[in-house]
Amino acid sequence: MKAQIISIGDEILIGQIVNTNAAWIANYLTSEGIECTKITTVSDSKESIVTALKNAVDNSELVIITGGLGPTNDDITKHTLCSFFNDKLEKNNDVLSDIKKFFKQKGRSNILDLNKDQALVPSKSKVIRNPLGTAPGIWLSQNNCEVLALPGVPYEMKILVEHFFREFKKNRKLDSIVQKTIFIRNIPESQLAFMLKEWEASINKDIKLAYLPSPGVVRLRLSGISNSKAKIESLIKCELDKLSSIVKYDDNSKDLNQLVYDLCKIKCISISVAESCTSGLIASSLSQVPGSSNSFLGGIICYSDLSKINLLGISPDLIKKKSSVSKDVCFEMAQNVRNKFNSDFSIATTGYAGPTGGTEDNPVGTVFITINSLKGSITEKILFSGDRKIILNQVRIKALELLINEIKKYE
């Protein structure tokens, strides 16, 4: 089954917000075995919505529209749907009672006409009732294509998609989409493609291959669609078996924070951090996993030299002699923070994230990362590229990868 997503909203077209709704819906569709073939963002104007809708209805069997269902004058999706489906608005009493209930829960007594008007829906539509807001989902059909219009507020949209699919999947047999992403580190994309040339040429025609390069790692995605999930899974497994004799890859698609958390739990290990350039980025990353306080103890953000001296006990002479961006200072940071927190492992980072700073030997992008434990210490000096945000995120990823490697070796 093919689907299209239409996002309505000038805020996306002027770049004021990033279209995360479309990404979430696309991911949901894929997990349900539905192929999303196009995502279109158009402005809050009747003409552009109709054009996009016509194209989508002609070329797919499911269209999900988000945005423009609010109570204000700039919300025109409902009226546009009526005009497209040759329909008119009609009061829906279920929705009206939901709206009244919603206001009561919020302790608001003055229900305005504007609010009550949200119970007006196209007469031919089914509604998907909204437990978290006042605008219901609107479900219409035309020429074997189902059209679902949803409010743009992310948490309302998500629950309505889930409720819609409960209905939608009844009496429908959907295909399965299987996809597997693997990680190949430290081989540039072009070189990897060269190495995999023969393998790639021999891949089963039902399996699609994609290269997703990013600094330091290429993700390879293998995917297929079929009415037999087992068939595609077995084809992908077979291709990966062949691949494993050509190149070393990591098929752990787990989030790095979760990986650290799981390893710490298995090995009963605690962690602390001393962050200069990353300034809390690694700590906030580690703490994203619920329950992380069992292994992650905390850290010191020593953004200034003085804080390295006063809080971490780094010698001012060492900083003067070697600079605060140096292997020696990074080592001391990791060692001292581990002692202060009495943790099994520690991570330290110091470097130049840019855009200014840096020296001839250590230009912007140079970062030292140390992983320290009772068993010893490793420090890597790496030159990252990109803007400040990209550099810092790469440092975070690299530090967690180094930590995982060291924890794996730890007995």
Add this chain to the structure above:
Amino acid sequence: MKAQIISIGDEILIGQIVNTNAAWIANYLTSEGIECTKITTVSDSKESIVTALKNAVDNSELVIITGGLGPTNDDITKHTLCSFFNDKLEKNNDVLSDIKKFFKQKGRSNILDLNKDQALVPSKSKVIRNPLGTAPGIWLSQNNCEVLALPGVPYEMKILVEHFFREFKKNRKLDSIVQKTIFIRNIPESQLAFMLKEWEASINKDIKLAYLPSPGVVRLRLSGISNSKAKIESLIKCELDKLSSIVKYDDNSKDLNQLVYDLCKIKCISISVAESCTSGLIASSLSQVPGSSNSFLGGIICYSDLSKINLLGISPDLIKKKSSVSKDVCFEMAQNVRNKFNSDFSIATTGYAGPTGGTEDNPVGTVFITINSLKGSITEKILFSGDRKIILNQVRIKALELLINEIKKYE
């Protein structure tokens, strides 16, 4: 001038990545006075690219395409452009020398044919040379529409857009797009729309109004396009003057981190943080602004009780008596970290981000935030809702808002 953006990539259509490139380009276009009327994401297939391109070329004067310019087999944009523009690929020696230079800088000596092939570009195209990667920007024209194809790697795409516009703006007079977003807090969208009904009806026809609701705040965006920037600015100012007599609004659209940075600079203020539940999130947020090390000194992440005791000198009795999630502990954290870093201001956070934890009095979502300075201290207890990530981000925003308020009062 009207523009369209076409994003090519299955990774967007399956929801594996969020389309941040399109948001960045849309924002850039707007700032240049170009109206982005449509953003289309299509798969890496010739047919869907050609269909989107045809529609874009027919309906706009500028089309920016990203993705599919890499060296691997799944990258088909260049071939598709040749077929659309009835052109053929031809070696560009400037690009070839850029590629050789790029490899030399990276210390890689083996330039593969795959890499050299990136110097093949459509013969009718101008190239925008890429200082950060191997795929150049490709610029083609047809029927008064300019088409620019760029690689999808964000930092390469961004610099190529900037370089392209330097050329593109020569001999072209572009309109100005002016937009102003204001923030109205604690009035629900529908109630606000009701309050603003008359004002809205009387708005000058050259000004467009949009409501952008989110929990606790409605953003109102007023925008207009004209060859006279001053004219639109004055119209918007006039509407806002009228608005200010109806409702109280905040017109500061600056990023919170930047606001803190600017205020600190003006008032010569330094900051430190003691983060328990937010675990470095506030620190990493503050350090996102280049040059932030001038005012942000660092902090202590005291994720565990023991670290609150050992690193921040909180009394174990106080924690036992009041719990580590309490007003008193939060106050002490802020006071002590400020003393340790000798900063003018400090922020402390402690709370239950969930999904587990919490007590009857302080359920999941309860967070204490203290802002401390020489002049005194304020602590707020707030019950946030949402999942762990949403709660922590709300804490970050609230803490920065409280800090800004306190710094503003500080003389």
